[in-house]
Amino acid sequence: MANETVRTRFAPSPTGYMHIGNLRTALFTYLIAKKSDGKFILRIEDTDQERYVEGAVDVIYNTLKACGLNWDEGPDVGGPVGPYIQSERMGMFKEYAEKLVESGHAYYCFCDKERLEEVRKIQVASRISPMYDRHCRNLSKEEIDEKLKAGIPYVIRQKVPTEGTTTFHDEIYGDITVENSTLDDQILIKTDGMPTYNFANVVDDHLMGITHVVRGNEYLASSPKYNLLYEAFGWTPPKYIHVEHIMKNATEKLSKRNGDASFNDLIEKGFMTEAVVNYIALLGWAPKGENEIFTIEELINEFSIDGLSKSPAIFDPVKLKAINGAYIRKLDKADFMEKALPYIKQTVKREDIDFALLSEVLQPRTEIFTDIPEQVDFIDALPEYDIAMYCHKKMKTNEETSLIALKEALPVLENISEWTVDNIHEALFGLVEKLGVKNGYILWPVRTAVSGKQFTPGGAVEMCYILGKEDTISRIKKGIEKLS
Secondary structure, eight states: OTTSOOEEEEOOOOSSSOBHHHHHHHHHHHHHHHHTTOEEEEOBOOOOTTTOOTTHHHHHHHHHHHTTOOOSBBTTTBOTTOOOBGGGGGGGHHHHHHHHHHHTSEEEEOOOHHHHHHHHHHHHHTTOOOOOOOTTTTOOHHHHHHHHHTTOOOEEEEOOOSSSEEEEEETTTEEEEEEGGGOOOOEEEOTTSOBOHHHHHHHHHHHTTOOEEEEEGGGGGGHHHHHHHHHHHTOOOOEEEEEOOEESSSSOBOOTTTTOOBHHHHHHTTOOHHHHHHHHHTSSBOOSSSOOOOOHHHHHHHOOGGGBOSSOEEOOHHHHHHHHHHHHHHSOHHHHHHHHHHHHTTTOOOSSSOHHHHHHHHGGGOSSGGGHHHHSTTTTSOOOOOGGGGOBTTTTBOHHHHHHHHHHHHHHHHTOSSOOHHHHHHHHHHHHHHHTOOHHHHHHHHHHHHHOSSOOSSOHHHHHHHHOHHHHHHHHHHHHHHHO
């Protein structure tokens, strides 16, 4: 396999939105392929019609495209080993299962649901791990033919060895050996002739030439049975990469069922696609250097399987916000303004303000776009605020000094004929110099009076300019009133 082209696949089921865990699997799968100049294949596994969700295939397409994970082969782009939708590949699976029956690696099972349920109950009562009791495993050819002729419904089960061990290799965990006696004779073909997920996966992966399979480590337990199927067919198994879970905290996994965020949820919350992809890459993978900010092209260069962890990754919203903030700060001013404006206008209905300047002062103080409406909600109307906000230890201000500062600042601001950032700056800093005080002595009370907020996107000068002269003067007078 040394010179073989690396071929990986992402094979999601269209059962709803793109969960973070699904997206990470897709990302790692993509990176492994592209790192080796290989092929990334998209296969839609839609045979579970009971869980099929209308529109979910489009969600898969749109999410992968948005994240830059473009596939080389797939349902919409075609390829040499299609079709790439599992429901369109149904005809062959039973034939492959029949071949296993012929070679002695599978068998017909005629047990009905009632019998299987009774066996399960007895096993549970006896504290035995529930598994098929192999009742039909050694039926004679005559018995089988008779039942088939009578039209008795059947499944085809894998004939797993009952003795010895099976060893398989995982690129993260190394060699793993299991006792064959602990493995169930899993169903390969159901009574309706449809393949089970586990069987279809093996056949499809082989026929599509898949060399590397990335999946959650919950499939570690199934891997010996997969390997036995490859062995039975005389096929070479792929390289397995079983990744650890993404956890909400030390005890809870991220889960759709628990309502944890999907990719689309994060985008709707104001996160940038590039930042989400970057952060997801770090969930269970450690880059070699100190840098943690990567474009998709940089991830391809940096990624390696040996950087993947055996430990669960904790989804940290704080770190995601920090990474998103780094991406926001990297945007040029025009791009940021374009993205920020819809959020600004959620709370700012005025049109007489300098949106370009507002956007400029917002950019270094924004970690996610949904932070913006709350940052600028004072612009249309001064909120009610507590005069305790005028007290600031670092600025050495209190209510008394703030009242003095506002009274000094008011006429200085009123006397500005042309309301520009430079003129406001000159007026306020000239006052600071005249009074022989620290900058904060004047600027903190002014900023507090015009915004009514503890934190603002810019300083006193920018806030005064953005609000306009009339509004600034009015708010400072209200501040004087409150403090008097």
